[in-house]
Amino acid sequence: MRSLLVLPLIALAACNSAATSNGQDGGMDSASSGGPLTRGAEVALEDAPFTVAAMGNYEEPWAADFMPGTSLLFITGKKGRVWFRDVETGRVGSIESGLPRVDYGGQGGLGDIAFGPDWDDGQTSGGSLYLSYAEAGEGDTRGAAVGRGTLICEEADSCRLDDFQVLWRQDKTTGRGHYSHRILFSPDGEYMFVTSGDRQKLEPAQDVSNNLGTVLRLTLDGQPAPGNPWADQGGVAAQFWSIGHRNLLGLDFAPDGRLWEIEMGPAHGDELNVIEPGKNYGWPERSYGDHYDGREITDHSPDDGFEKPEVYWDPATSPASLVIYSGDLFGAWTGDALVPGLSGQELNHIDIEGDRAVSITHYPMGARLREVVEGPDGAIYVLEDDRRGSDGSLLKLTPKG
Numbered sequence: 001m002r003s004l005l006v007l008p009l010i011a012l013a014a015c016n017s018a019a020t021s022n023g024q025d026g027g028m029d030s031a032s033s034g035g036p037l038t039r040g041a042e043v044a045l046e047d048a049p050f051t052v053a054a055m056g057n058y059e060e061p062w063a064a065d066f067m068p069g070t071s072l073l074f075i076t077g078k079k080g081r082v083w084f085r086d087v088e089t090g091r092v093g094s095i096e097s098g099l100p101r102v103d104y105g106g107q108g109g110l111g112d113i114a115f116g117p118d119w120d121d122g123q124t125s126g127g128s129l130y131l132s133y134a135e136a137g138e139g140d141t142r143g144a145a146v147g148r149g150t151l152i153c154e155e156a157d158s159c160r161l162d163d164f165q166v167l168w169r170q171d172k173t174t175g176r177g178h179y180s181h182r183i184l185f186s187p188d189g190e191y192m193f194v195t196s197g198d199r200q201k202l203e204p205a206q207d208v209s210n211n212l213g214t215v216l217r218l219t220l221d222g223q224p225a226p227g228n229p230w231a232d233q234g235g236v237a238a239q240f241w242s243i244g245h246r247n248l249l250g251l252d253f254a255p256d257g258r259l260w261e262i263e264m265g266p267a268h269g270d271e272l273n274v275i276e277p278g279k280n281y282g283w284p285e286r287s288y289g290d291h292y293d294g295r296e297i298t299d300h301s302p303d304d305g306f307e308k309p310e311v312y313w314d315p316a317t318s319p320a321s322l323v324i325y326s327g328d329l330f331g332a333w334t335g336d337a338l339v340p341g342l343s344g345q346e347l348n349h350i351d352i353e354g355d356r357a358v359s360i361t362h363y364p365m366g367a368r369l370r371e372v373v374e375g376p377d378g379a380i381y382v383l384e385d386d387r388r389g390s391d392g393s394l395l396k397l398t399p400k401g
Contacts, residue, residue, distance in 0.1 A: 040348075040360035048363045049330070050380070050397040056085060056092070057391035061383045063112045063321070064373045064394075069121025073373070073381060075394070076131070078102075078109030084159070087375065087396065091156065098149055098161030100133055103142045106176025108134030116148065116220065117189030125153040129161060130192070132181035137172035144170040144181035146194055146222065167222025171210045171236070173199050178247040178264075182321075187253055191225050192218045193241065195248035195261070202284040205244055208237040213283060215248065215261065215275055217241040229278030244281040244306060250322025251275075255335050258355060262322040262339055263309075265289045266297065270316050271309035272337065274355050282306030288314070310357040317344030317362070320385075321371045324352070329378025330399055340369030342385060347372070347397075367393075 045052070060078040067074065071088040074095075080102045082095040102110045116128030129151040136142050149164035170179065180197030198205045198213035205213025208230060216239040217225040224231065224238035231238045250262035259275040269289020273281060286306050287297040300308045313319075320342050325333045337350040337357070345368055351359040368385035370392065375381055384392035 040362055042346075042362055042364065045363055045365065049332075049400055051400055052365075053396045053398070055087065055090075055381075055394045055396055057393050058083060058383070059391045060109070060386050061370060061392050061394075062110065064371050064381065064383060065113045065115055066373065066376055067124065068115055068119040069376065070124065071376060072124075073375075073394075074113055074115075074129075075383065076110045076113045078111075079104050080110050080133075082110070082113065082131075085394070087379075087381070093155075093157035093159065095151070095161055096158045098164055100131065100135075100145070100147055100164055100166075103134040103136040103176075105134075108142060108176045108179055111144070111179065111181045112183045114183040114185065115151075117185050125151065125159075127151060130167075130183050131164075132179075132183055132194070134176070134179055134181075135166075135169070135172075140174055141172040142174075142176065143172035143199070144179040144196065146181065146183060146192075168194060168216070168218060168239075170196050170199075171204075171212055173201060173212075175200050180245075180248040182249060182251045184251045184253070185220075186217075187257065190220075192220055192222070193251055193259070194218060195245070195251055197247045198245065198283065205246065205283045206280075206285065208233060208240065208243065209235065211236040211239055213245045214239070214243050215241045215245065215251070217277075241277050242275050242279050242281060242307075244279075244283050244285075246283045246287075249320050250339065252322050252324040252337075254324045254352065255326055256354070260322065260324055260337060260352075262319040262337075264318060264320075265312065265316070267292050268312075268314040268316050269297070270313040270319050272311035272319075272322075272339070272350060272357060273307065273309050276307065279307045280305070281309075288312040289316075310355075311350060311360070313344075315344075317341035317346060317348060319348070320369065323372045323374050323380075325374060325380075327374055327378030330380070338372050338380065340372045340382060342368045342370065345369065347382065365395075 064075045074084045111132040114130045119127035135145040146168040147166040149161040153159035177200045178197035180195040182195040184193040194216045247264040263271045266289040269287040339348040346362045370385040371383040373381045380397040382395040
């Protein structure tokens with residue numbers, strides 16, 4: 001098993017909790033190396049290798065994606081809005097019609113946004129747009145859904161979404177948390193990966209009769225992809241790529257083809273994982289964190305049969321998204337992970353070598369960070385979560401000098 005990196009952070013309590021430390025001091029043995037590789041370093045914002053420029057405010061922003069080959073950044077808001085901004089010219093607009101009806105509340109609402117593989121660079125209308133969102137069910141139930149429509153942009157300040165259809169649904173249950181519902185396309189554009197959280201129900205993440213607590217590999221039409229690890233079991237298990245997850249809020253491919261995932265854990269158990277097909281990542285049987293009410297969870301051990309994280313955070317950072325940087329504007333960061341923290345109020349830079357995380361630097365940003373996106377020019381765009389009494393800002397990070 002790969003080495004485990006334990007990251008001490010100056011962070012607030014994990015999301016929606018006043019949890020206290022579980023007593024782990026960053027020195028516990030990892031499953032393979034007998035201890036952490038290193039400790040994280042905090043760098044003050046004035047000493048960071050980037051400058052920060054604000055580019056507008058948005059109400060409860062959740063996710064963002066660039067229209068391929070353009071400077072148009074589309075941003076989702078939890079209440080069901082989608083805005084766009086040309087980050088070069090400042091032109092702004094929104095999608096005015098055709099969006100799905102969302103079940104807003106708690107962690108639910110409009111979620112991820114992803115331009116489909118059918119877009120050509122520089123195309124500005126007529127391609128597929130995928131959205132994830134919380135959808136109401138019968139009684140007091142709800143679950144995530146992923147759908148697709150055709151984005152039509154014929155005016156400077158407005159677009160519409162035609163023929164939106166639901167492609168995949170999460171098993172519905174009570175509660176309003178841990179939808180996850182991140183969307184990612186495979187590098188060849190043939191498949192769609194979707195994250196499905198445990199919906200705060202714990203045990204379903206180990207039960208292959210439901211699709212909670214999983215990474216899914218689907219066709220672009222939302223069907224189980226051929227060759228999935230649990231395909232011979234049929235039913236929803238045919239969708240699975242990996243199981244045993246909690247609240248999976250970031251997913252991205254590294255330049256070498258490895259799939260990385262960021263996951264909100266219990267109290268002080270946030271994780272960065274390499275996702276491999278057919279593997280079980282242990283939730284809720286194993287975690288380096290503990291339950292928010294103080295109940296202990298058994299730590300990973302070499303013989304527990306579960307995959308171990310490459311990084312876990314203690315105290316928590318509450319990771320909200322993930323980008324594996326592929327540009328060259330920040331040349332030293334190419335191939336590394338960028339993770340925004342909600343409770344940590346920081347941007348985490350994790351140095352990756354192959355399938356290992358070797359070091360971390362975290363930059364305090366003074367606000368809860370929700371989303372990080374790489375721009376077409378290599379600049380890094382960060383969305384703040386709503387500040388108290390004001391909307392979250394869109395920030396542009398460029399190298400100093």
